Amino acid sequence: MKIFKKIMFLSFAICAMVLASCSSNDSDDEETPESQEEFIKFTYNGTVYNFEPGVMSSLNMNIMGSTGIDNTYKKISLWTPLNVTKGSHDIVYDLSNMETTYQASFSFMPAIKNANAKSGKINITAVDDKIIEGTFTFTGTSGEQTFTVTEGSFRVLR
Template sequence: MKTIKTILASAIIILSITLQSCSSNDNDSEPLEETYIKFTAGAETFNYTNVATAGSQNLTINGQDGSVSSISIWFPLQITTGTFNFSGDFFADGDYKINFESTSLNIDGWSESGSVTITNVSSEYIEGTFTGTVDGVAITSGEFRAFNL
């Protein structure tokens, strides 16, 4: 009986040491989505994940929520870091612009004013912030991270 108690106690000690050496990830924060566009317009917060990047004469990043809302941010193909003003809906090379549509806000238009600040351009991602006005509605706290082409 003493042998069984000794073996059982040894097993408990070994198991305790083993379990203590295994730790969970101490970083409890949510992982950052790989690509996203998020902002506030009116009193609503929009958060699009897995945004699409497309390029032809301009580079665009696009987020959408089915038929409820969508946003496209337009850049020139030769994108660089810096702050750039949005320039309406005329498609000229080198223009920066936003197209935003929201059923709940009754918006479907192009940026009337605002700017984008591109903070990082790598071979993999484009990152930055933006603010603007579309159809008289202020877009604030805009952030994005999208694949670079």
């Protein structure tokens, strides 16, 4: 009977260890909450584009997204001051004042190559030590072609 009890105890202990090792609390198994997903999306010529954003900082902050290469290259960049603030901000192309102005640039090859927006708005709806998010719209010209970007929105982690 002692052997039977030992076998039962060992069987129970092994089952408990196997079940414990099968459950996981790793955050890698969980999806990123929607409130922390990063994106930059916009509409151009009736088509919605959604890029994975990147953020670079120096004298200002560049929130950008791109796809493609050569003649299929598409890029959008939003430039903000490092001390970005909530609210609606006019897009002003002013290279002499990059530390305080809100700017945008756009490439949509082959027709539009790194053109700067001439007018528009960037509306910062949330900003804290973890995220920046907002909406935008702008227009500009590249050579003889006028472009308009509408229904833009973004969320990036700092």
